[in-house]
Amino acid sequence: MANHLDLEEQEQLEQLKAFWGQYGNAITWGLVLIFVSFASWNAFQYWQRNQAAQASALYDEVERSVGTGDISKMQRAFDEMKNRYPSTIYAQQAALLLAKAAVQSNKVDEAKVALGWASEQGKDSALATIARLRLSTVLLESKELDEAVKILQSDPADPEYLAVVQDRRGDVLVAKGDKTAAIENYKKAYAGSAAKPDLQRLVRIKLNALGVDMEQSAVAPSTTGN
Known part of the structure; x- marks a missing residue:
């Protein structure tokens, strides 16, 4: 009986050796990849938190x-954010703050650059749309009507802002003297x-x-019967 069990154990051991010989490397590399992926994810999370904090x-400082x-x-603080932390929401918010202060100080060019960056390079779609709307206002007040139309040409990614963009398009088209197109956008x-x-x-x-x-x-319209 003991010999029979020894033979079974030996056979199982041989099967295990054969299995490990065939699949051992793949299993080892699979485990390595799992641990590396886990470590990379933790490192990425730490990097994101660190980026956001800085x-x-x-x-x-901008505020x-x-x-x-x-x-x-x-401007210096925003430039540093734009260069080092462009993917953070803080960079877009700083651009909006800078643009507002620049307009109030009659520095329209600085405002246009900041709003252009926030609308084109910013990662948050809602803030990008807000930047587009504010940029269109600056361009409208500067009589740069063709540029304003271009800025508002596409619909926003967030449907929440669609009616606002259509209304602003109407404003620009009225300024351009295109009454028909303005009415169409206002109706929408x-x-x-x-x-x-x-x-x-x-x-x-x-x-x-x-x-x-x-x-x-x-x-x-009401209808009357015969």
């Missing part, structure tokens, strides 16, 4: 500079802003100024 410190009106200091903005009553009311006023009464056009 970007946050620079953003605080503090707003009160003093030191555009040069804000009106239809898409039911959940934003303040925006819808403003768009209705603009349409009324262009001779379009949305409330009247929404009422179906």
Whole structure:
């Protein structure tokens, strides 16, 4: 009986050796890859947290500079964020702050550069759309109407901002003298802003100024029987 068990154990051992000889390297490398992937993920998480913390410190510097009106200091902090931490949300927020302060200081070119970066290079789609809208306002006030139209040409990634973009397109097209295209965009903005009553009311006023009464056009014409 003992010999029988010894033979079984020996056979199992031989099978295990054969299995390990065939698949041992693959199993070893698989385990190595799992451990490396786990370590890499932890390292990436640490890197992201570190990037965010350092970007946050620079953003605080930009924010503090707003009160003093030191555009040069804000610009330096933003440039560092843009170069070192471009993928963080803080970089986009800093661009918006810098642009606002620059406009208030009549430094329109600096504002356009900051907003252009936030709209084209920023990672957050909502902030990118806000930057596009603000840039279009700066361009509209600077009478750079063709550039403003170009900035607003595509619809935003976030449908939440679609009606706002359509409304702003209408503003630019009115300034260009394209009444027909302006009305078309205002009508789209009106239809898409039911959940934003303040925006819808403003768009209705603009349409009324262009001779379009949305409330009247929404009422179906009555018919009389013979």
